[in-house]
Amino acid sequence: MNDPQGLARMPEQEAITMVRRHIMRQGYDTTGYPLSRLRADRFSVGWMVYVPTRPGELAVDRAIFYVGDDGELEHATSAVAPTVYTADFEKRFLARHGVSGD
Incomplete structure (x- = not known):
């Protein structure tokens, strides 16, 4: 999926x-x-932003x-x-954005 209607990719730091x-x-x-440890992972239309867990830490309802x-x-x-x-x-x-996902 490419940027619908020419929408630019948001920069990671902006997210x-x-x-x-x-x-x-x-x-x-x-x-x-x-919040100083926030990280962003790119997916098709944006960013998933979160604080990664530390080794041995569980991410339940994070x-x-x-x-x-x-x-x-x-x-x-x-x-x-x-x-x-x-x-x-x-x-x-x-x-x-009025784009069919099919």
Whole structure:
């Protein structure tokens, strides 16, 4: 899937900054979730932003944020597999841009 309607790919650092600002604005408890360690992994239409776990640490219901190239930000948790969430996120992204996902 390529950028619908010529939408540019959001830079990685912009996605991380958006998530950091969102977390601060919402007042989420970041105990054990150091914002200085936020990481972004690219998927087809945006970025999955999260704090990686440390060795031996379990990621049960860990916060994960999805940021589309169009600036749409969604908050999820590790309770939903990223492969499942990104597929659904992509469908919503395409729908927002009037592109059929079929």
